Amino acid sequence: MRFFRSTSTCAALLLAAAGAAADTPKLARLSPPGGPRGTTVEVEFTGRALGQTREVLFYEPGITVEGIEPVESTTGPTRKAVPVDPGTRIRVKLKLAADCPLGPHGLRLRTATGLTEYQRFFVGPFPTVEENEVIGKTRNDKPETATPVPANVTVLGKLNDPTDVDLYRVEVKRGQRVSAEVEAARLGVERGIPDLHLAIYAPDGAKLAAADDSALFVQDPVLSVIAPRDGAYLVEVRHSMYNAANDVYRLHVGTFARPTGVYPAGGPAGEELKVRVLGDPKGAWDQTARLPKAPGDVPFVAVSDGVSAPSPNRLRASPFPNVLEVEPNDTPATAPTTAAPLPVAFNGIIEKPGDVDCFRFKAKKGEQFRFHALAQALGSPLDPVIWIKPVGAKPGAAGQRAADSRPNQLGFAPAGGLIRETHDPVLEFTVPADGEYVLGVEDERGEGGADYVYRVEVQPETSAVHTYIAPEPENQFAPQLRQAVAVPAGNRTTVQVGVFATGRPVAGELELVGVNLPKGVTLHAPRLTPGMTKVPVVFEAAADAKPEALLVDLIARPVGGASPLASGYRQTVPMNAYGNNDYYLHVPIDRLALAVTEPAPFTVKVEEPKSALVQNGEVSLKFRVERAKGFDGPVTVQLEWKPLGINTATPVTVPAGKTEGVYLLGAARNAAAGTHQLTLTAMSGSGRRGYNDGEGRTYVASQPFKLPVAEPHVEARFPRTSIERGKTAALVVKLNHLQPFEGKAAVTLGRLPRGIELADGPREITSADKEVKFTLRATPEALVGNYQGVVLDVTVTDKGQSVRQLSGGGVLRVDAERGAAAKDK
Template sequence: MQPTLTSTLVSALLVWVSCLGGRGFAAQQRDIELLRPRSGQRGTTVEVILEGRDIRNPKEVLFYRPGIKAIDFEDMPRRKRNVSLHHGGIVRDRVKCRFVIAADCPLGEHALRLRTAETLSTVATFWVGPFPIVPELERGGFEVTYRGGETVVTANDKAIVQPNNSLKTAQEIPLNCTIAGQIKVTRELDDDYFCVRLKKGQRLSVEIDSVRLCDKAYAESEYDLMVRILDQDGKVLVEQDDSDLHVQDPIASMIAPHEGKYFIHIRQQLFKAGRWIYYRAHVGGFRRPLIAYPLGGRAGAATRLRLLGDPGGTTQQVVTLPEKPGDFTLFPGPKREQPPSGLPLRVSPYPNVLEKPDQVTPVQALPAALNGVIARKGQEDVFRFSVDKKKRYRVRVFARGLGSPLDTRIWFRHVGDEKNEMEADDATWADRGKPVVPNSLQRPELLDPSVIFAPRQEGEYLLGIADMRGLGGERFVYRVEIEPAKDVIHTHTVSWANDRFEINRTAGFIVPRNNRWTTNVYIAPERGNAYEGPLRLVPRGLPDGVTMTAPLFQPGMNGVPVQFVAAPGTRPQSCLFSIDLVRTEGEGKIHATSQAYIPFINHSGGRSWHHAHLMQFALGVIDSSPFTVELEQPSIPISQSGELKLKVSVRRQNGFQGAIDIQPDWYPNGVSGGGAVTIPPEKSEVEYSLSASPRATPGTWKMTMNATTTGGDAYSGVGRVRVSSNVIELAVGSPYVALKFKPSAVRRGQVTEIHCEVKHLQPFKQPARARLVGIPRGVSLVGDQYRLGPNDKKIVFKIRASPEALLGRYPQMRCELTFQEAGQSIRQLTENGVLRVDPAVKD
């Protein structure tokens, strides 16, 4: 078995948690806890305040999408009182800048990181919309704090500028605007009313962004909002809580039945107090179709789409799809009538096949994209196509994940058979090509099947598609992409924290100038991948002066430690990059992506309500670290069941005299350490002990030592400066000897001998010190001068049992051997033996 990262890093995580000063929980801290305002309009400049901890001296904001540039950075005074959050986060520092939003900036969510002189922050988000921002005028009245895990609501002295909690006090707004609203914390539901004026036949559409807008680490149900549209008499015309397109964020649209005032009512579905409950409400006369048919088309081709779900009826639009296959967002309709959020579509390199209602639809050839609508209850669509028995096909359904209410079930059957050869209904994140997302997270996308179909026979097959519940309707649209399975392998990071909370200590890429940073990168083959050989990791997009080295990924591993080095003259900066995978055996391309998962509105168990699925890694080059760390190459291997001490030295610079914590974040399989070791200010060297289990995997493995300052938060790494040592090669070998204990017993008050047979596995030159460990209380070793010579075939220990020795059978007895090799003491523990302690013999 090759070493895996999972077991070693879980062990490392447990060690870190145990080192948190006796706290009953591990505080989970982020650099940025709050970014306000939450959104801005295209073509404008917005002043933004970012709040959190250890974010002073800001330099740059790195955005994952184009269209926004941050300028005019400024440190603001710290909060007079820190704000403590449920998950242990702290809001203390504040920085200000301006976001310049381009006129063609992509709409929607923009993930970002703040680079300061000392770090690249955790992820925050900002949203861009098409409409002018209109602030909700009601503010203040109450605040929320957390004490002992309880939510406490208290009154404050902030005035309510303009109440809007009834039809009478509704805030009048123009059409085609975005309300920047907030559910203020009260002891009861906060009702927000807004008023617009419409002519008869005019469309009114309202989209709420609340769950999707939130980038808070932990929350409960306080972001679950509902929306109602009422006429001037207070009659409810439309009421929505959720939506197929935006899940927990509602969408409401209607045609005005008469001229006059109309009211928009926004509130929580159920009351739940909370902090910073912001929302965006897009209000306008824009069209609001909810899904398109077909759900995509061929790359670069003009495709005619039917737009479904708008209250004004079904419309059609011809769209020229992009040349690059993958996901695509369409903003339907004429430019002045486009909604603030788009319709998700698929772009494929092969042709569309549209269903023929009420008959079997022939497919001329694979690969192809099959499209249809389960328009009525109990309907089942069937397609017919030829397959090559020698091929495997990746079959991926797109329906619920693209806003369709269809809960898809599919089956495959050879035309000559009566029984189905394969059936499928749901999928896993790995099946959907997103292995970085934890399995505990549930999303509509997982209701779309994704399988590898390996036909057992040559010839023609039938593919059936239906709704699991037997439901149907005009928006029950689906798309099934069938293509030959490819070699697809993904790289991703894992934040080894509770609920996959983001911590840069284990998942970041933050390299000080003239120093090193090491992060574990995981390798995840997709189902259907046929290549099982070694892989070489190749970076793409690193800035000048930064290099990456990584060991060869071997079959059986699930990841490798990857080191980044920034040369002395490298300019501080940040960038997005990817890691490609190149096969070292045979021919063929590995299709690879680089992924990161950031949960928001998290709940216990990792069931977040919102998350960012990022398709590139982020790297920051920061100012020089006040120290470097060097790891001495060991001249001898660590043996199974043995120990080895690694010599670590630090070089302080620029007057730094603080303590430094050291610890590896990766170990070969079966090798472990003793947790973090602190190098005190007055010292520059320390030894770090490694232990190998009897089943440690033999071989030579690359290792590094990570070192951090001791300020800030040890668990997350926020507020600490972290660097990595040079890479060493750690050899794991078999032990020097194997001992076999003969059955042994001793009576109380007597002395006896314990005989061990010795089998030599590795040569050694000097006699090894030997002692027994794991013997019960009241039993002691007679003498302390036991030695095992290089040629000895046995060793005999003498033990004495006191009159009070504990009676019983003790299977934990072991022999501890200390060898001297290359100036180092190497400790080995042998396999267990059994000692029985019997009563004394009566006279």
């Protein structure tokens, strides 16, 4: 990871007035969305509250920042200067190293007040040329007006309306490739799915190839053909469905190779791997890749005739040996006679429709293994199915089979929409007996081809617990909200951290630990007990903590030094929304973006409860807002995460100029007894929504505080009671004391029906009282009927704090006056 903190331009990016509340920054898009490595590119970042940008935080290496400046005007569709709103655009000069990895580079901006959404900048090997189509003046939608471009360039293009067609003319010699690749859906947009169509035409106008999609990049098509003659070839880009979901694209066009597969699709970590590059119209070739020592996905860039592919294919580095298929192996009977010991990685190609590949392995009874077939994750067109049977099983005998996987099995945090990688199956296999077994691999649809590459990684089943920031339901239309942590110096912030497990169940308590936190930042989190899926985590920055942004890890580890546990941060960033709030593009990231920002204009402190919140009761939390000089606006406080059975009030707004407030908490009868760690969140301004309401706000958190939940003090039992309208009646409530209290408690009746009132007012009881008597009066407004739900309202003073509870649930019958007709209820 490399990141840059701009110091030369900070003077131009002035802080807001001292003490003023600041807006949470938002990053919507980048223009251009990519550039060639080995160059310096000026990129406009568009969003909100970007005027105080301090640095760019990158998730991958190879890019540094040489300058940041505000944008005061931009060029409109007619190429005239148009002023822009302050803080909505900045210009960043990015230096792309000569060896900068090709493909997407995730990034965020750190401003004086926060971190923006995750966006991606694409790095390619070719120089960039612009389409240069001007609305109403020049068009390139016909062969005679096609934009001429040299071979092996990247065109930054734009489809100006749903029916716009862009044509590019490239001169190619006979026998050379004519290759094209679109980057559009991969760029990531806020709304809609860019779905482009790509076609190649010969000099005589004949269509040589066309595609809407690709196995490599799903809705981003790729094409590569051999030129039948010298001449000018046309490459066409248009919308496939004319929906104009997004109008910006990058088109790589030239004579480069665009392979669609690599075999084998991986190898032992840290070793040199010889692979066969597949899917090129000139035929396959061999190339060597050096795999890193760390297991995981590895970008592989194919090179042919001295020119690299515009983007990488994917390989895997794994900590176990390779086994390559040996034909014939179409049936268990023809599987290799030598059984491979586990763990291992099986590699093969489903080369034709109906093909089945079989591998033999040996294992012992009771061993547990995880078989993970990788194909879709590698950009292969194969939709794999895997199955396991004992060697010698009768034809047609049932075995264990898997055709898909769950997101958590793949290490994906929960996210809405379809995740392509879940088409790669995971089979969790417990060996039933010592012996040899056969692994079968085939295509779910019965298809096959020369680039239907797969890799089945087999490893012992282990336990793992991963962390992520749990999205809030109210942010479903803005899923990146609060998916990073920004904590002001001298203050706190809170996020809801979710956990999900893979493999074997994990027993015992876990604790959350931050790895590589910035200096001066500490983490406060309650312990995780079995069954918990989400907890509030408070990050606190010391007053002298240096403003900076880092990528950190957040792990869960057993409490008390138990056996080690595989753990790490796993966030899924959903992009390209479609349909019913689903998302087409899911980008997994394995580090949490955390920034220390400049001080906030207020803090909030909670007076920790002195007594327990009882089940079926309420407790009032007192809090105080401490304001910096110059900030006098309203502040709204709320509890964002609550344990099961705990109820919260609506957000409480402390008016301008005031400092104190009270927040009400309640507990249902089924609230779990015990002590919970909670925190309050405070935001500048009034209103109940926050975060996604479009208002500029500052967010901070209180210190973590303990909330004990206990059994009620008193259990009330009500006799069935009746009262005649216009009369009085005695109601004696029996008391069962569950826990003692000192002094006297105030008691009254709650939820009385209309027209029923207490004749003698509230009463007092002590821990020694066995009953309490009330006198009821039925006024003429009382309606005849049976009424359920009358409760005893008890307020106990415990350690100087009032604790209120409701108990019982009596039935009261209201009768008409004797000799009088009953009023309708």
